[in-house]
Amino acid sequence: MKPKIFIDGEHGTTGLQIRALLAERSDLEIISIPTERRKETAARGEFLNAADVAILCLPDDAAKESVSLIANDTTKVIDASTAHRVAEGWAYGFAEMDKDQAKAIASAKRVANPGCWPQGPIATLRPLVTSGLLPADFPITVNGISGYSGGGRPMIEDYVAKGEEASEFLPYGLTLRHKHVPELRAYARLSHDPIMQPAVGNFAQGMITVVPLQLGSLDHVPTGAELHAAIADHFAAIKGGVVEVAPYAHSERMPEINPEVYNGTNRMKVYVFANDKRAQALLLAVYDNLGKGASGAAVQNMDLMLGL
Known part of the structure; x- marks a missing residue:
């Protein structure tokens, strides 16, 4: 079964770039909120909880809200905002920062993408x-x-x-x-x-x-x-x-x-x-x-x- 990837904020600059990078990937399933439901908080929660990895391309407050909508312990999160970059419990997503950082990212449920x-x-x-x-x-x-x-x-x-x-x-x-x-x-x-x-x-x-x-x-x-x-x-x-x-x-x-x-x-x-x-x-x-x-x-x- 292919991992499901949900990009919350896929129409912003970073989200569009991620979609472009993943466009040719056959090993993933990209899931998206239907256009008519895009502004529904309930729809975001539904897709966040259905994803294996949720990538948040949102302003800080919206990113924090997205994390709060995840009600399971299986969805992994990558947050591209500044909201969690120095937060406890979040791995910093610069894989080359230290020799063991890639392992820390691999084992993390929550990763803060660097600025x-x-x-x-x-x-x-x-x-x-x-x-x-x-x-x-x-x-x-x-x-x-x-x-x-x-x-x-x-x-x-x-x-x-x-x-x-x-x-x-x-x-x-x-x-x-x-x-x-x-x-x-x-x-x-x-x-x-x-x-x-x-x-x-x-x-x-x-x-x-x-x-x-x-x-x-x-x-x-x-x-x-x-x-x-x-x-x-x-x-x-x-x-x-x-x-x-x-x-x-x-x-x-x-x-x-x-x-x-x-x-x-x-x-x-x-x-x-x-x-x-x-x-x-x-x-x-x-x-x-x-x-x-x-x-x-x-x-x-x-x-x-x-x-x-």
Whole structure:
């Protein structure tokens, strides 16, 4: 019998992407609420309880309501909202975060799909904090750029309408209350809140995250090679992961570091650059904000939870 998959919120940006990724899958049965019943809470409850895996592509409050509608102990849940990312009893759905994280996801009944922005910084920072090269209280700043699809339907419609007149580089999160800060702090193992200063570019999807490091205040100032080795060793220990670490290199610019290069895939590539004389480094991650950053991660987590 094929596992039944219900996407609650299948007509939103992430839901549509998940439907597209699953369209050619013959090993699953996708169940959907009939159009005429879509706004009925009872219908949502019916389909949530009929599913083997329910993927929630909803605002936070609606996601919490969906979880409350599940009256059985068999439906597994992947929540793509921010509602449960640091909640007790929920596994964090970044399979490469630790060598045992994929197993934790596979055995979980409740998985919080990561946000797009935290995954790159977590991928680069967590190995450094875990290895002791960076202290947990190190001051962290995250910059970067993502495609406008990360802003959901209103931003997509706005950018499409403006076309070439849309902003090429639009900083946001200027109140320093970015919704992804709690999960970044928790899973990068930081002891206080980092600064997140993201930006949107005039392209549909894809992203680059950048973590600049001023290392001179540390008792032991790690070299770029040491930072790279710690990150490379972390991901080398993870079997079947989709995160690649680029070779350590000194380069003024690299054309391959393009926010759109992994669009349509679930891949992530991590880079380390450093100037040891200045005790400075940059940690970069390149991935698709709708792939590894959202729908691709949800499908990866679904496969783990179903043992596929």
